[in-house]
Amino acid sequence: MKQTLKYWMVALLLATTAWSGYAQTKNEMDLSGEWAFQTDVMDFRRGSLDVRYCHRLQESIVLPGITDDYKIGYKSPYRHLDRLTRVYEYMGPAWYQREIEIPADWKGKRIFLYFERTHWLSSVYVGKDEVSKIDYISVPHNHELTQWLHPGKKELITFCIDNRYQYDTHKWDHAHSEFTQINWNGVLGEIKLVAVDPVYMDDVQVYPDVKNKSIKVKMAIRNCTKNAVKSNLTFRIKGEKYELQKEVPFNTNDSIAYIEEEIALGKDIRLWNEFEPNIYTLECKLTTPIAKQSYIHEKSTTFGMREVGESEDHILINGQPIHLRGTVENAVFPKTGYAPVDDASWERVLRILKEYGMNHMRFHSWCPPAAAFRMADKLGVYLEVEMPMWGKDAQPDEKRWNFFRRELRAILKEYGNHPSFILYCNGNEITGDFNFIEELTATARQLDNRRLFSGSTARTRVKSDQFYITHQTTKGHMAIYEGRPYTNWDKNKELGVGLPIISHESGQRCVYPNFEEIKNFTGPVQARNFEVFRELLDKNHMLDQANDFFRASGALTAIEYKDVIEAQLRTYLKAGFQLLSLNDFTGQGYAPVGILDPFWNSKGLITPEKWREFCAPTVALLRFDKRALYNDEVFEAKAEVYNYGPSVLKNAKINWSITNSEGKTLKSGKMKSRTIGKDGVFPLDSFSYALNSITEPQKLTVHLSVAHVQNSWDIWVYPRHDNPMQSTDKVLYTNVFDEKAKQYLADGKKVVLCPKPSKVKGRKSVFHNHFWNPIMFKWAPMTIGCLIHDDQPVFEHFITSYHTDWQWWDILENAKVIEMKDAPAELRPFIQVIDRYDNNEKLGIGFEAKVNKGSLLVLAVDTQKNIKERPATQQLLESIDIYVKSDKFNPQIAVEESYIESFLNK
Known part of the structure; x- marks a missing residue:
């Protein structure tokens, strides 16, 4: 629970009395809770361990936690564009202090101060002496304090967390960057004192042997008695409906000994993988009789049988x-x-x-x-x-x-x-x-x-x-x-x-x-x-x-x-x-x-x-050459299945179908049932569908199901329009804004201006959104897709949603983005390109406006390049043609001729 940082003198009283609010097992003391606290931006305290050190810290903080939670540090007034803004910035040493009574029955034990997660350097002081420091980033800090703590007495324990960069490392790495997790100061997770007997397990590593259904346990055992010891190791392995025990004698004269022990697990042991994540616990008990007493240390770890x-x-x-x-x-x-x-x-x-x-x-x-x-x-x-x-x-x-x-x-x-x-x-x-x-x-x-x-x-x-x-x-x-x-x-x-x-x-x-x-x-x-x-x-x-x-x-x-x-x-x-x-x-x-x-x-x-449907252990896949087709073509596809699931697909049923936008099935078929392997991508059969029954523009959906999975893909089918955009005495199609176009507008007629993209000032148009982000990478496209005003009558004969889909590919790849910041505020393009969010200018590829007495529609799309191979562009032009030759084309927002000329190259 977060608490407000306290500045009153009661903190001094807390700091000068023994802490009694910890939870304690026999050999562990939980140190979470309130600690005396002090910041030290100038790093004075560490360099002044004389009489001035003897003062107690005046503030308080609750651990586990970080300084940001207590509004410690510089309150940032900034609004960073390239990252989130840390509200309270603190980078420097911070001091934490508590007086703790060390249990009398810890006499003769090894005592450690354990921080589960801290950031970056932790230094521990007992009294005024620095006795340990650790600078790991990725693992807990475990400080041995044995020789400086006196069981049965109160000890003043002070530690410093310094979140400054301890080495000249890259400032973007995610372990301590302000760009992702912040460069926090504090301690997270468990904070505790741990006491162990002087013969104890320092490390236990488990090495599975899947073939032989066994494990090899590698251990480091520390002997701090300075004597030869004869110990007994008990291994107990537990899992779901599984238990096994083995005892092993262990003798050493050394201060640190390394042992390896093979343990056969039997036929009932189960493997670990993504589908069957079977976990086992290895409990290790080290018993060492010495004189009239017995040292005992227990340590456990989990493992899975996997290689x-x-x-x-x-x-x-x-x-x-x-x-x-x-x-x-x-x-x-x-x-x-x-x-x-x-x-x-x-x-x-x-x-x-x-x-x-x-x-x-x-x-x-x-x-x-x-x-x-x-x-x-x-x-x-x-x-x-x-x-x-x-x-x-x-x-x-x-x-x-x-x-x-x-x-x-x-x-x-x-x-x-x-x-x-x-x-x-x-x-x-x-x-x-x-x-x-x-x-x-x-x-x-x-x-x-x-x-x-x-x-x-x-x-x-x-x-x-x-x-x-x-x-x-x-x-x-x-x-x-x-x-x-x-x-x-x-x-x-x-x-x-x-x-x-x-x-x-x-x-x-x-x-x-x-x-x-x-x-x-x-x-x-x-x-x-x-x-x-x-x-x-x-x-x-x-x-x-x-x-x-x-x-x-x-x-x-x-x-x-x-x-x-x-x-x-x-x-x-x-x-x-x-x-x-x-x-x-x-x-x-x-x-x-x-x-x-x-x-x-x-x-x-x-x-x-x-x-x-497209990201799973088993996925139905389809290979085909076009998403936009003419209705005199044949849609052809080859089916595959990606199967990294837990098993083969026995006698898998394979079905395909093609539906229209109302969900009506236009054609369907079955492939021969078969058993499909696993751990790979497997080819299936092909199928086709002649599109000559499609007389109007349609979006179709191709469905494929393999065994228990299904997937689908949209395709667009269009009739051919060989001669779109034919001018009349009332409607002029042109790719230049010349005197003829201006005269049409002056006479109250209609003009459709489709300038060649090379003649338009502006930005490159592409189908894709910008890569990663536009603040870091300034390469094209500096745009984030398009908003399509699909409810406008210009799209009445062109099937689209409010966003671009694959039928927009050839349109957008053969277009130019007009920068429209000087257009009237109320003018919205019907193909509206979304600008990068750190710029937010109005952009468009197609818009309409009133010019003089006439009506103008601008479409910055190449209407000539390979036009016979571009069915979607042809259909868009057909829809525009129907629209501008109807009474529905009557733009209300006026612009000057000079505005049109402003985005065209002379």
């Missing part, structure tokens, strides 16, 4: 190929400002992931807390983990390199037993000395064979790579960022390079921000950038269209993701893909590329059920 391997193209789980359908987790947690450490939060996120048919999560340049691993183990989600390493971090710097060397070992030790942890990569898009990256990767392989290792994402490969996440192979560019107006394509020819390849950061198509989300940012960060974007939209007289822009761009993004993911699935040589990302990314320019918002809530763009 990870690789073939030339795929990752293997228990010898079976898997295909990773994943998203990138960028530490985006705006509600808290930090990655949660509780099971419930991670269970929610990972259940949503699986609801959307996905089985994999990459942790981009950070390692999650234990709760993420626990819930991934439970739910059957495959994890790829990275260190806080990015970009230049491989450039020579021995202090930084040593930090990464330690961090790597700590991650493998802390989380190595989790079966969900199948992949490790050092970091993101690394540059620098790849001899160092090879050193890390080779070392990791020597330390731990329970997972696969890779040097870096999307950059130079190293010798020890066992998989590779990239957009480029030696055979060509294999990333898939956008869809195409046909489905008969894949990226197989760019693959087959000798190790599993995972597609790097796929998708990334922008959705216009949803300003309704602003009110949801109630934590330590606020979406003040959204406020700026909204004000720009209001300034440009389009605030009333904000939700329409969000819906239209979002619909296009959902369409693109379907095509991107299906292309990934058709690429049978690929080991998987990672979207960037399923939810919005709040930093590096703010990238609203998700179908979920930053809180993992649906944006209402597509349901999980509909998403799973």
Whole structure:
């Protein structure tokens, strides 16, 4: 529970008395609760450990928690465009203090102060002496305080958390960036003192042997008695309807001993994978009789019976190929400002992931807390983990390199037993000395064979790579960022390079921000950038269209993701893909590329059920060459099925049908039932449909069902229009705004102006939304789809929704975007291009206006280039022709001739 920071003197009284409010088991003391507190921006306290140190801290804070929750730090007046705005910024040392009575019965024990998650350097002081400091980012801090604590006495324990950068590391890595989770100061999760007997287990690692149905337990046992000891180890393994026990004697003269023990598990042991995530608990009890007493230490860990391997193209789980359908987790947690450490939060996120048919999560340049691993183990989600390493971090710097060397070992030790942890990569898009990256990767392989290792994402490969996440192979560019107006394509020819390849950061198509989300940012960060974007939209007289822009761009993004993911699935040589990302990314320019918002809530763009039609363990696929066809053509398609489900599809029924917009079946058919294998992409039969019975423009839907799954694709069918746009004495079609056009308008007639795109000042028009975000990447298109005013009569004979779909491909790819900021505020184009959200100007491809006494319709589309091969463009022109030659064409908003001339090249 959050509490307001207290500044009154009662804090001094609390700090000078022994704390009695902790919960305590025999060997653990919970230290959560109130602590005395002090900030130290100038870092004076650490350098002044003389008599001035003896004063007690005057403020208070409740742990676990972070300083932001107590409004500590600089209150930011800014509105950052490229990220969320941290309301209270604090970076520097912060001090926490409490006087604690150490239990008398802890005499002779080893005593540790444990912080589950902190950020970045923690230093512990007993009295005035600094006795321990740890600078891990990815794992808990466990400080041994044995020689400085005196059981039966009160001890003043002070610790400092310093969230400044301890090494010259990349400022964007997601472990401590202001761009994603904030660079918080505090302690999260468990905070406790732990006492253990002087003979104890320091480490327990479990190595499954699937073939022999056994495990090898590797242990490090510390003997702090300075004597030879004879101990007994008891192993108890528990699972659902399973229990096994084994006892082993253990003797050592050393201060630290390493042992390995094989334990046969029997025929009833069950494997772990995404479909059957069977978890077992290993309980270890070390009993050491010494003189008249007995030292006892108990330690437990969970594990799953799974082995990870690789073939030339795929990752293997228990010898079976898997295909990773994943998203990138960028530490985006705006509600808290930090990655949660509780099971419930991670269970929610990972259940949503699986609801959307996905089985994999990459942790981009950070390692999650234990709760993420626990819930991934439970739910059957495959994890790829990275260190806080990015970009230049491989450039020579021995202090930084040593930090990464330690961090790597700590991650493998802390989380190595989790079966969900199948992949490790050092970091993101690394540059620098790849001899160092090879050193890390080779070392990791020597330390731990329970997972696969890779040097870096999307950059130079190293010798020890066992998989590779990239957009480029030696055979060509294999990333898939956008869809195409046909489905008969894949990226197989760019693959087959000798190790599993995972597609790097796929998708990334922008959705216009949803300003309704602003009110949801109630934590330590606020979406003040959204406020700026909204004000720009209001300034440009389009605030009333904000939700329409969000819906239209979002619909296009959902369409693109379907095509991107299906292309990934058709690429049978690929080991998987990672979207960037399923939810919005709040930093590096703010990238609203998700179908979920930053809180993992649906944006209402597509349901999980509909998403799973094209992203799931088993997916029906269809290859065809066109989405827009003439009615004298034949639609031809070849069926496939992607099946990485738990079993083969025995005697699978395969059906197809084609329906019209009213749901009426126009044609259907059955393919021969067959048994379909698993762990691959399997070709089925072809089918065709002659479109000559379609006499009017129609959107048709092609359906394919294979066994228990179904999928569908829209196609558009049009009659041919060989001679569209014929001028009359009342209607002039022209591609130049010349004297003839002006005279028609002066005489009160109608003009349709279709200038060649090369003659229009403005922006490049493309079908796709902008990539990633326009603040970070300033490349075309600097637009986010189109809002189609489909209720206007100009579209009466052109089938469209309020957003662009694949029938718009050839129209938009042969158009130019007119910049319309100087048009009257009330003038809205009927094909309205959505500008980037940090600019928000009015843009259009088609609009109509009153000029002089006449009526003008402008369409900045090439109406000549390959026009006979562009059925959708022909139909749009036909619809315009019918419209302008009718009484319905009567624009009311007037513009001057000079405005038309302003966007045309002379």
